[in-house]
Amino acid sequence: MKSLTVGALQLPTLGMNATRLEFYLKNAKERGARLILLGEYVLNHFFLELRSMPRSMVKEQSRKHLELLKKLADEYDVVFVAPLIRVRKKRYVKSIARVCAKKVRYYDQQILIPYPHWNEEAFFANPVAPLEDPFVFKVDGFKVAVMGGYELHFDPFWQAVDRHKVDLVLLPTASTFGSHNRWRELIKSRAFIHGVYILRANRLGEYSDGENQWRFYGDSMLVDPDGNVEMMLEDRESMLVEPVEKERVKTHRKEWLFQTALKRRGAL
Numbered sequence: 001m002k003s004l005t006v007g008a009l010q011l012p013t014l015g016m017n018a019t020r021l022e023f024y025l026k027n028a029k030e031r032g033a034r035l036i037l038l039g040e041y042v043l044n045h046f047f048l049e050l051r052s053m054p055r056s057m058v059k060e061q062s063r064k065h066l067e068l069l070k071k072l073a074d075e076y077d078v079v080f081v082a083p084l085i086r087v088r089k090k091r092y093v094k095s096i097a098r099v100c101a102k103k104v105r106y107y108d109q110q111i112l113i114p115y116p117h118w119n120e121e122a123f124f125a126n127p128v129a130p131l132e133d134p135f136v137f138k139v140d141g142f143k144v145a146v147m148g149g150y151e152l153h154f155d156p157f158w159q160a161v162d163r164h165k166v167d168l169v170l171l172p173t174a175s176t177f178g179s180h181n182r183w184r185e186l187i188k189s190r191a192f193i194h195g196v197y198i199l200r201a202n203r204l205g206e207y208s209d210g211e212n213q214w215r216f217y218g219d220s221m222l223v224d225p226d227g228n229v230e231m232m233l234e235d236r237e238s239m240l241v242e243p244v245e246k247e248r249v250k251t252h253r254k255e256w257l258f259q260t261a262l263k264r265r266g267a268l
Contacts, residue, residue: 004142006222010238010240028078062087131154146169149174200222224248
């Protein structure tokens, strides 16, 4: 049975010191991991903290972490998927990097949170533009899609998941404000409806602006195509390493025929 072992690191912001990454990576590699996901605002600080940091420091932080991920990807033969803040024309861009030993590709998040207390859309330079498909790539014969955590809520990204016959969706998040149950149910529902595995990595840590208190609570998880939680982490620093199986995806789609019904009606 074709399988791919994946990992999710549940961490707070690493700052300029990322030596803990190698500790976890050695363990993940011993367990056969080929793909490692990090949460949002782990390689960089939370976006509200960036306002008081020199842009040069943020740029150097991203550069240093990217070089380390490339080195570790080469040494341990793994693929990293990690949110990363980039600087473009003196503005910040919220991206997700796929890091292999010799190549880095970026997905710039297309829909950002626009709320008054959490306005990423106003802070970052990511354009408001017609939507494109999420980033899709292959690892050991598995089709993998990447989308920003907030993008989970929007149907066009999931229509693309169906069109590309994706097996696994990677979802880096920075969820807070006691939203545990809502995120769990959303992820389980999306996994079941679209017949995919979903691997979520949610960050840890706290931030206060004097009025609001952000507590990033973990809850990183792997959900299977039937909407069952295969593994879930709690609220402390830790790592999830689990296999995903191609046959589970195929079986779900044959049994439930959701994609078949759309194809017969010209909707897919």
